[in-house]
Amino acid sequence: MKEQLILDVLPVVPPRFDNFVTGRNGETVSRLLAVAAGQSIYLWGEHGSGKTHLLRAATRQHGLYLNTATDILPDPGEPVAPGSIIAVDDVHNLSEAQAAALFGLFNQWKTSQHTPEAFTLLASGPCAPRQLEIREDLRTRLAWDLVYRLETLTDDERRSALLQRASDKGIPLSAEVTNWMFNYYARDMSALSSLLDALDRYSLAEKRSITVPLLKSYLQSRHS
Template identity: 40%
Template sequence: MRQMVLDLGAEKPQTLDSFVAGQNRELLQLLRQFADHASAMPHERFVYIWGESGAGKSHLLHALVAATRARYISPDADGSPETWQYSQETPVYLIDDCERLSPAAQIEAFALFNQVRENGGLLVAAGAAPPAALALREDLRTRLGWGLIYQLHGLTDEEKIAALTHAAQTRGIAVSAGVLPYLITHFRRDMRSLSAMLDALDRYSLETQRPITLPLLRSLLQREGEPKTE
């Protein structure tokens, strides 16, 4: 059996540099300060990020893990006390998908906010909606709103095409006109998946010895059984 060309699980590490900012430049600049906290502690120490699925919230949190001494906490964490315990060796804490926190995890998250404030740490949380709209304990919603709140804006189609074009040019990948506009209307629309598809197209082009054109893209989409997303 041949190996599937498109492997969305084998992507490059998520970094702040690989995040396409679009309308989110101010937020990205602030998170760079969080990543560089050892040399300059940011004025704001609490940030809450909200936005639709696929906008890049988890990308940013995982990027901070890669850039600094941070602890990533998801609602699926093992629940051990150490997960939510502040440590001087870990000055940055990242809580993802806040809307999914269990009642027990909400109590732990509330306590962690207080520990971070008392010990001079940094905390970034992310969720699907603004703090006031989350179905969480009132005291935790208050903590989530302590610092700066940013809505993470998804990229426009034009920004996605520009980012993919730049990525292709940087890597010396020749992409025929019409391929990228077709891709973003016939495939998953988040940049993580689109970037993985660009990699897959490059590999498929080398495998078949064919240029990256619309017929090649359609062939790959059919081969991988990807449905249209129109």
């Protein structure tokens, strides 16, 4: 109950284009911002490079975000709403049924590409399409249109991203805490963001400010 009450008061910061630290990915972000019906974009890059953030941002207002770990893909026999955006994250984890559904979606996308029924199809994975260990006909389809590699952020860009996330959530994050997180915890943005969210909950539960001692206390509590 206590944990739920804490979750109820924590601010939810949805992934948006304006809170994504672009780094060297300016062209990719610009292309996603201007994506139109009839286009398909495949994003690839290392874990924590921002693929999920960008797919969620692209589908935030009038789209459908799907993660292969948890979601059932739309039935390709059902028509997709014209002008909508469908994003499929982590295609390297497709089940057999999901692979068949995505194959059908790509065929529907191609058929409607230059018609009033056109829609946008986005996808992501950890490597270029030709290197994915999935069925060959899907590797080919993922490369039908635009393919972009997401470059990982530099350390300075990661710090900027972490501080931006903290600011968005109203979390005061000192330079001392930030330095400790980077030097002794991780430099992967996904891990850092998860730690920040967990610290936010822990500090509220403990009624203490986020400091290095609190951070160490939280990490110790996870292993006790």
